[in-house]
Amino acid sequence: TNHCIGLLVALYALCLWIIPAVVQYSGCLALLWHDVIVEKSLDTVTRTTRPQRLLKAVQDRAIRGNPKSVISVIDHYCRNQEWAMNVGDEKGFILDSVVSELNPQTVLELGTYCGYSAVRIGRLLHSGARLLTLEFNPDYAAVAREVISWAGLENTVQLVEGASGDWIPRLREHFGIHTFDFIFLDHWKEGYLADIKLLEECRLLRKGTVLLADNVVCPGAPDYLEYVRKSPLYDSRYFKSHLEYTKAEDGLEKSVYLG
Numbered sequence: 001t002n003h004c005i006g007l008l009v010a011l012y013a014l015c016l017w018i019i020p021a022v023v024q025y026s027g028c029l030a031l032l033w034h035d036v037i038v039e040k041s042l043d044t045v046t047r048t049t050r051p052q053r054l055l056k057a058v059q060d061r062a063i064r065g066n067p068k069s070v071i072s073v074i075d076h077y078c079r080n081q082e083w084a085m086n087v088g089d090e091k092g093f094i095l096d097s098v099v100s101e102l103n104p105q106t107v108l109e110l111g112t113y114c115g116y117s118a119v120r121i122g123r124l125l126h127s128g129a130r131l132l133t134l135e136f137n138p139d140y141a142a143v144a145r146e147v148i149s150w151a152g153l154e155n156t157v158q159l160v161e162g163a164s165g166d167w168i169p170r171l172r173e174h175f176g177i178h179t180f181d182f183i184f185l186d187h188w189k190e191g192y193l194a195d196i197k198l199l200e201e202c203r204l205l206r207k208g209t210v211l212l213a214d215n216v217v218c219p220g221a222p223d224y225l226e227y228v229r230k231s232p233l234y235d236s237r238y239f240k241s242h243l244e245y246t247k248a249e250d251g252l253e254k255s256v257y258l259g
């Protein structure tokens with residue numbers, strides 16, 4: 001039995017401290033560990049999903065109507081309980097500064113997940129401005145709606161359920177949008193390139209529209225990066241940072257549409 005207890009303690013330490021401490025330096029390992037192994041195990045053991053657990057943390061600990069508190073509860077939960085694919089606090093500061101500097105009236109976000117970045121952006125918008133955020137997973141969208149309304153931002157942030165490729169061509173007619181001032185790309189990375197080409201085609205960009213793309217290094221969007229960096233249509237710059245809640249390199253690419 002002593003051997004058994006020793007083995008269990010070693011296994012516990014390995015899963016709780018040693019593996020997380022080591023994998024956070026490698027983006028791929030961190031994603032494999034947190035996003036596949038830990039998530040699947042916790043889902044099975046608790047019979048809940050990660051977005052549901054994240055929502056529960058918000059409902060238990062965040063102040064209603066206070067976006068800052070919602071953001072800090074989610075960041076605290078993801079640093080201390082379980083990792084999740086929010087843009088996170090470190091890259092979040094860069095996102096904040098781009099939004100504040102631009103003071104956009106019309107904003108589009110591709111990929112809502114639990115609504116973390118939507119709350120982050122929404123809280124900085126001035127009256128009359130609005131953020132449309134697209135999410136194709138109905139379970140994530142349901143959680144994001146709750147998170148956005150917990151933050152008191154339901155009048156500024158409008159969640160649109162469905163795939164970006166289906167929605168982009170309908171945005172103008174459906175929401176009366178002429179062009180976007182700011183677009184945050186954070187959906188599946190293979191979609192970035194096709195979707196900005198679609199945004200161009202649908203004339204939803206204007207001279208000066210700012211595109212900010214997350215995770216251009218990890219998991220990475222190489223075809224998108226090559227396009228915005230080489231195309232004369234964009235003035236593009238990389239902001240070096242880290243993959244959310246880890247020490248692995250990742251960053252944001254800010255690209256200004258020159259028209």
Ligand SMILES: C[S@@+](CC[C@H](N)C(=O)[O-])C[C@H]1O[C@@H](n2cnc3c(N)ncnc32)[C@H](O)[C@@H]1O
Pocket residue numbers: 085086087088110111112113114115116117118134135136137140162163164165186187188191
């Ligand atoms: C990295 S998460 C978004 C995180 C969120 N922006 C944040 O920082 O809090 C990516 C999300 O995009 C959604 N998604 C992926 N491809 C999509 C598409 N083509 N259209 C709409 N949603 C998509 C996924 O379901 C997932 O919830």
Ligand SMILES: [Mg+2]
Pocket residue numbers: 085086087186214215
């Ligand atoms: Mg991201």
